[in-house]
Amino acid sequence: MKNPIIPFSIAMLSIAITYSAFSQGVLPTTVPVPKDNSMTATKIELGKQLYFDPRLSLTGTVSCNSCHNVMSNGTDNRPFSEGVHGKMGGRNAPTMFNAAFHSVQFWDGRAATLEDQAKGPLGNPVEMGMSNGSEQEADRVKQIPGYITEFKKVFGGSDPVTLDNVVKAIASFERTLITPDSPYDRFVNGDKKALDSAAQRGLSLVKSSGCLTCHSGALFDGPQLPIGTGFYMKFPTYTNNPYVKKYDLMADVGRYTATHNPADKHMWHVQSWRNIALTAPYFHNGSVKTLPEAVRVMAATQLDKKLTDEQVTDIVAFLDSLTGEHPKVTMPTLPETLNGTLTPRAQ
Amino acid sequence: MKNPIIPFSIAMLSIAITYSAFSQGVLPTTVPVPKDNSMTATKIELGKQLYFDPRLSLTGTVSCNSCHNVMSNGTDNRPFSEGVHGKMGGRNAPTMFNAAFHSVQFWDGRAATLEDQAKGPLGNPVEMGMSNGSEQEADRVKQIPGYITEFKKVFGGSDPVTLDNVVKAIASFERTLITPDSPYDRFVNGDKKALDSAAQRGLSLVKSSGCLTCHSGALFDGPQLPIGTGFYMKFPTYTNNPYVKKYDLMADVGRYTATHNPADKHMWHVQSWRNIALTAPYFHNGSVKTLPEAVRVMAATQLDKKLTDEQVTDIVAFLDSLTGEHPKVTMPTLPETLNGTLTPRAQ
Numbered sequence: 001m002k003n004p005i006i007p008f009s010i011a012m013l014s015i016a017i018t019y020s021a022f023s024q025g026v027l028p029t030t031v032p033v034p035k036d037n038s039m040t041a042t043k044i045e046l047g048k049q050l051y052f053d054p055r056l057s058l059t060g061t062v063s064c065n066s067c068h069n070v071m072s073n074g075t076d077n078r079p080f081s082e083g084v085h086g087k088m089g090g091r092n093a094p095t096m097f098n099a100a101f102h103s104v105q106f107w108d109g110r111a112a113t114l115e116d117q118a119k120g121p122l123g124n125p126v127e128m129g130m131s132n133g134s135e136q137e138a139d140r141v142k143q144i145p146g147y148i149t150e151f152k153k154v155f156g157g158s159d160p161v162t163l164d165n166v167v168k169a170i171a172s173f174e175r176t177l178i179t180p181d182s183p184y185d186r187f188v189n190g191d192k193k194a195l196d197s198a199a200q201r202g203l204s205l206v207k208s209s210g211c212l213t214c215h216s217g218a219l220f221d222g223p224q225l226p227i228g229t230g231f232y233m234k235f236p237t238y239t240n241n242p243y244v245k246k247y248d249l250m251a252d253v254g255r256y257t258a259t260h261n262p263a264d265k266h267m268w269h270v271q272s273w274r275n276i277a278l279t280a281p282y283f284h285n286g287s288v289k290t291l292p293e294a295v296r297v298m299a300a301t302q303l304d305k306k307l308t309d310e311q312v313t314d315i316v317a318f319l320d321s322l323t324g325e326h327p328k329v330t331m332p333t334l335p336e337t338l339n340g341t342l343t344p345r346a347q
Numbered sequence: 348m349k350n351p352i353i354p355f356s357i358a359m360l361s362i363a364i365t366y367s368a369f370s371q372g373v374l375p376t377t378v379p380v381p382k383d384n385s386m387t388a389t390k391i392e393l394g395k396q397l398y399f400d401p402r403l404s405l406t407g408t409v410s411c412n413s414c415h416n417v418m419s420n421g422t423d424n425r426p427f428s429e430g431v432h433g434k435m436g437g438r439n440a441p442t443m444f445n446a447a448f449h450s451v452q453f454w455d456g457r458a459a460t461l462e463d464q465a466k467g468p469l470g471n472p473v474e475m476g477m478s479n480g481s482e483q484e485a486d487r488v489k490q491i492p493g494y495i496t497e498f499k500k501v502f503g504g505s506d507p508v509t510l511d512n513v514v515k516a517i518a519s520f521e522r523t524l525i526t527p528d529s530p531y532d533r534f535v536n537g538d539k540k541a542l543d544s545a546a547q548r549g550l551s552l553v554k555s556s557g558c559l560t561c562h563s564g565a566l567f568d569g570p571q572l573p574i575g576t577g578f579y580m581k582f583p584t585y586t587n588n589p590y591v592k593k594y595d596l597m598a599d600v601g602r603y604t605a606t607h608n609p610a611d612k613h614m615w616h617v618q619s620w621r622n623i624a625l626t627a628p629y630f631h632n633g634s635v636k637t638l639p640e641a642v643r644v645m646a647a648t649q650l651d652k653k654l655t656d657e658q659v660t661d662i663v664a665f666l667d668s669l670t671g672e673h674p675k676v677t678m679p680t681l682p683e684t685l686n687g688t689l690t691p692r693a694q
Binding site: 052054055059060061066069070071072073076077078082085086278280326328329330331332333334336337 | 399401406407408413416417418419420423424425429432433625627673675676677678679680681683684
């Protein structure tokens with residue numbers, strides 16, 4: 001008993017097949033950069049400071065890195081993250097490693113660029129807790145004189161500390177966080193020993209089983225589309241399996257929460273497989289703890305298939321081969337709070 | 348109207364004068380290392396991972412670095428720090444830069460070594476929230492397979508993941524966090540241009556005013572004493588000034604909370620001046636926001652003196668010269684939570 005695939009889903013499927021099915025390739029070593037936000041060494045360094053600075057949150061305790069931890073493969077390995085005042089988020093924090101390659105950001109694709117994405121957590125009441133859309137974040141940064149100096153150096157002008165420039169700097173730093181040279185990339189580049197036989201069997205299986213129909217391209221997240229054009233699929237597509245209830249996969253209606261378009265109910269931005277072995281727990285609600293179980297869930301909910309244990313093991317071996325080299329990051333020095341006048345708890 | 352100095356305080360004063368008054372020197376570039384905890388490259392790296400790992404706290408959100416931030420000169424620039432469940436600590440978080448040189452740790456000197464100190468926040472219900480003195484911290488670490496492998500490599504044995512080894516590794520990393528080569532150090536080493544005339548006047552003033560009677564030695568924190576032998580002074584010694592009430596300096600009884608010895612009431616471990624310009628706000632309760640005000644408070648409460656504005660400016664210029672070179676620290680990669688089985692919120 002199969003559930004009908006909704007028309008929108010079929011449309012997206014045909015895009016996938018037309019443009020890039022099975023055209024998996026090497027992870028690029030350069031990222032797309034917006035015309036109005038060129039990457040410079042000083043901007044990247046400023047963005048790194050801001051990324052690690054907990055003073056950008058209402059309580060002064062939560063930084064971008066708290067949930068998207070550079071030291072933990074870009075995640076916090078929790079189902080949901082804890083923001084200011086111990087409040088819990090409602091979707092699993094995705095890694096920002098390789099997010100520079102995504103055509104949209106967030107599970108529901110509600111931001112087109114890394115710049116737009118960075119505004120989200122800053123202004124989210126259960127994340128960093130600042131006032132969404134206001135310049136409260138910029139006002140906080142302005143209280144730290146070292147930042148004023150650095151923003152002037154990077155952006156010029158007399159009043160460069162704006163929310164737009166804050167997120168431009170953060171996005172520039174994030175664009176350095178890519179992970180090339182995985183065993184799979186070396187394999188594609190000709191090193192046939194880079195994948196062991198289990199991983200090679202896994203690669204054949206994800207092709208023959210239909211996984212790559214959606215998880216196509218170098219990122220394994222669908223066709224390469226213009227920035228802002230997300231590739232979405234319905235999840236779960238098939239509900240005739242025990243996983244849907246067990247992992248509560250229908251509770252969150254996905255992209256509908258962003259668009260309020262009924263056709264977007266349970267549609268989700270297709271996630272990259274890059275470094276997937278390091279980013280447990282899985283899915284938008286972080287309900288699945290292990291990668292083998294995530295593979296079983298996807299086979300059942302998206303392909304209406306039941307894999308054997310051997311098949312699961314082989315697919316996981318292949319997914320393991322998508323773990324790339326994470327860049328070495330030197331810790332920034334955060335500009336000091338001038339004379340202790342910033343006492344975030346008092347905000 | 349002067350308050351009587353209590354006998355214990357006089358005794359400590361005489362030690363200071365006998366052993367090292369006015370013998371300010373260059374910050375050493377090597378630290379004392381306990382015989383049973385030699386520093387090795389792998390142990391330092393393991394300690395760095397543990398230092399930055401929020402999974403060592405009950406909620407999985409607070410690491411050593413949350414309050415003693417390597418990127419913020421070892422502090423969080425807040426009066427009190429926020430631990431698990433948004434709970435607030437009761438004393439200002441001291442920097443761990445150069446703490447390896449201290450003869451005791453904590454404001455009240457209740458730990459002799461960095462190893463003992465590290466156990467404190469882990470087991471403090473308003474800091475990292477683990478069960479004090481139990482092996483709960485070690486049990487948490489054991490849930491992360493990568494740590495088991497690394498502990499075996501560093502410490503050997505079949506069950507090396509113990510609380511004692513956790514803090515040994517953390518202390519080894521902390522012993523790398525020293526800040527030599529301040530302008531003052533270069534000045535003492537013969538570069539007479541390293542201090543400008545204001546800073547040089549400030550140096551003369553801290554000598555002639557009596558500040559160095561207690562703030563002696565290369566750390567400006569008193570005589571070099573054997574590890575475990577702290578140098579304590581009464582603060583405030585003089586209460587005939589407006590600061591005692593304004594900054595609520597009598598509310599916390601200091602070392603008495605650790606010893607319950609009446610002679611220890613309002614006794615505090617004398618704090619180092621190294622990097623003091625970067626560690627606002629000041630004093631055990633973080634009540635004083637600026638360094639000039641901290642200088643005025645100390646002159647009044649410890650020397651019964653009122654400084655002119657010019658004197659304060661010069662002393663601050665000298666204190667600024669005690670900011671050393673902070674080491675460049677590369678971010679560790681934290682071993683992953685195996686298959687998402689560590690879900691701290693569920694603890």
